[in-house]
Amino acid sequence: MIELKDYQQAQLLLEKHGIFVAPSEVHGTISGILACGLNIDEKEYLGLLSDVFNDGQGFGVELKVFLAELYKLVVEHFNDPEYTFEVYLPQEDEALIDQANALVAWVSGFLLGFGLKQKDYGKLSADVKEVISDFSEITKLDTHFDDTEEDKQAFHEVVEYIRVSALLCFAEMGREQGDASTSKTVH
DSSP: OOOOOOOHHHHHHHHHHTSSHHHHHHHHHHHHHHTTOOOOHHHHHHHHHHHHSSTTOOHHHHHHHHHHHHHHHHHHHHHTTTTTOOOOOOTTSSSHHHHHHHHHHHHHHHHHHHHHHOOOOOGGGGHHHHHHHHHHTTTTTTOOOOHHHHHHHHHHHHHHHHHHHHHIIIIIIIIHHHHHHHOOOOO
């Protein structure tokens, strides 16, 4: 099983290559692309990320390796029957405000990735539409949290809602597209 790179190391790697977005946003974008049902190979996927985060310029080898690992990890976790998918955020020992800012960046990335290829909003199920609407509201979240137990609990509940919602989108759309291509009915 592939492990996530330490969040701070991932941030430094992105910045080293001139990519000034949070690792959570990159993970969210990849998650959104896959959750909307897009079955893409690594080259197309890297091209999409290059267009979004690097003005269409190619990535260096070190960054390509990191992005490929991140992509494979999201695919693996989305497909895991044990529901191991997690939202990629700074460690819990980081300030709650930093975690909250990373969470908002993740949700923004998810919406970006989802929107890159999902063009027919009308065909989405009511549940997926609700997730997209809720995620839109979460991007407006006031990220000022105190480090109280109550705020920590509220934050973790939002993270869990987002995690389960991403899994729901993938279950409805990510798997659906793959199944549709393999089981065509002839009339």
